[in-house]
Amino acid sequence: MASRPTASLRISSARRPFFFLWALPLCLASWASPSWADAPSFTADQATKGKALYQKHCALCHGARLEGEQVSPALTGARFDQMWRGKSASVLSFHLRRMPPEPVDAPGGLGDEIYTNILAFILQTNGLAPGEAALPTDLASLEDVTIPAVEGAAHEPDAPVVAAGQSELLNKLPAVTDAMLRSPSPDDWLLPSRTYDNQTYSPLDQIKKDNVEFLTLAWRAPLRDGTSMPMPLVHAGVMYLLTFPDTALALDASNGQVLWRHRYQPQGSPSSQKMGLALQGDKVFMPTSDLHVLALSAKTGELVWDHKIAPPAAPPKGSRGLPISYQLRSPPLVVGDKVIQGVTASFVPMGGFAVAIDVASGKEAWRFNTIARPGEPNGDS
Numbered sequence: 001m002a003s004r005p006t007a008s009l010r011i012s013s014a015r016r017p018f019f020f021l022w023a024l025p026l027c028l029a030s031w032a033s034p035s036w037a038d039a040p041s042f043t044a045d046q047a048t049k050g051k052a053l054y055q056k057h058c059a060l061c062h063g064a065r066l067e068g069e070q071v072s073p074a075l076t077g078a079r080f081d082q083m084w085r086g087k088s089a090s091v092l093s094f095h096l097r098r099m100p101p102e103p104v105d106a107p108g109g110l111g112d113e114i115y116t117n118i119l120a121f122i123l124q125t126n127g128l129a130p131g132e133a134a135l136p137t138d139l140a141s142l143e144d145v146t147i148p149a150v151e152g153a154a155h156e157p158d159a160p161v162v163a164a165g166q167s168e169l170l171n172k173l174p175a176v177t178d179a180m181l182r183s184p185s186p187d188d189w190l191l192p193s194r195t196y197d198n199q200t201y202s203p204l205d206q207i208k209k210d211n212v213e214f215l216t217l218a219w220r221a222p223l224r225d226g227t228s229m230p231m232p233l234v235h236a237g238v239m240y241l242l243t244f245p246d247t248a249l250a251l252d253a254s255n256g257q258v259l260w261r262h263r264y265q266p267q268g269s270p271s272s273q274k275m276g277l278a279l280q281g282d283k284v285f286m287p288t289s290d291l292h293v294l295a296l297s298a299k300t301g302e303l304v305w306d307h308k309i310a311p312p313a314a315p316p317k318g319s320r321g322l323p324i325s326y327q328l329r330s331p332p333l334v335v336g337d338k339v340i341q342g343v344t345a346s347f348v349p350m351g352g353f354a355v356a357i358d359v360a361s362g363k364e365a366w367r368f369n370t371i372a373r374p375g376e377p378n379g380d381s
Contacts, residue, residue: 040089040128040145042120042135050121053114057101066125076125082222086149089135090142093119112137123147161258169252170259170299173236176279178336192231192276192331219256230276230331235298240284242277242331245270248286248296260301266290276331278339280359285339287328293341293357305362309343309355312369326352338365 061072068074116137226244239253246264266289278285295304325346338356345352351371372379
């Protein structure tokens with residue numbers, strides 16, 4: 001019962017309204033009450049039998065309450081909504097058949113009726129009510145059955161930008177000043193570690209030991225698959241996020257609606273290991289998979305400038321005979337009027353380097369090599 005890994009940005013809330021900025025896990029679409037107008041039909045008998053069959057064959061990996069265990073994904077709640085809603089029931093049924101349940105050794109070894117009863121139980125657990133008509137047992141018939149999406153929730157990673165309410169939020173967006181970066185507001189998260197001394201600590205105190213258990217889902221919206229690990233930035237109610245592949249998002253931090261999206265098309269394969277963006281003035285600074293640093297308008301996402309970082313002359317092969325590989329993994333760091341970007345170097349004899357780019361013009365101002373070159377201090381050691 002394996003499923004493909006997904007990414008999303010999840011924002012939680014407690015019973016009181018607050019902003020929870022110091023522990024943002026990965027998972028973003030506004031939440032609404034479900035609607036079962038076009039729900040697939042299954043009988044109560046199918047769901048009842050499916051519950052017993054699930055406990056016998058599936059609970060060991062996916063949890064007694066479908067909550068997921070270790071690498072086995074949850075089959076209920078937000079994960080189910082993001083993965084399966086809006087899709088044909090045959091897709092979920094196909095994945096149920098992929099992995100051998102306990103104690104069957106071969107995928108698909110339980111038989112169509114058993115898998116369909118388990119499917120009926122999963123649907124019932126996720127809020128669908130049984131009816132008089134039985135759920136069909138063959139995949140071909142299930143292709144015509146759609147698991148209803150949550151009303152008002154967009155689960156398509158490339159859902160269109162939501163126009164409603166965005167202009168007021170973005171038009172009133174103040175510029176990020178040097179003073180804000182040096183002493184950020186408790187309501188904002190302007191640097192990946194919040195402050196220049198990397199404290200990664202929020203002074204907000206609404207979340208405490210005695211109420212953290214009451215955190216609940218406030219909103220969510222899906223992201224494209226990829227092992228991204230960026231820290232979201234938040235400024236004046238707008239959340240900025242770098243996600244796979246080479247895509248910057250601005251979202252309404254109160255409900256997850258996409259305010260703008262900027263997708264960059266790199267030369268070669270996109271990297272999913274970039275760790276974030278930077279803010280300063282009216283710009284968002286974004287590293288790319290092919291050694292570019294982009295400056296985007298914080299209000300519109302439009303490109304302001306594009307700086308290509310030229311790697312130094314290097315041999316065609318690294319120290320282990322592998323191809324030279326430079327990457328922009330760390331988020332940019334804005335200090336004064338310069339954007340400082342580190343460049344990692346995998347299997348490169350001369351090592352990595354850092355560049356400073358002028359905030360206004362996008363031109364490289366200086367470069368520092370992490371390994372001294374011949375003729376430089378300590379370069380001949």
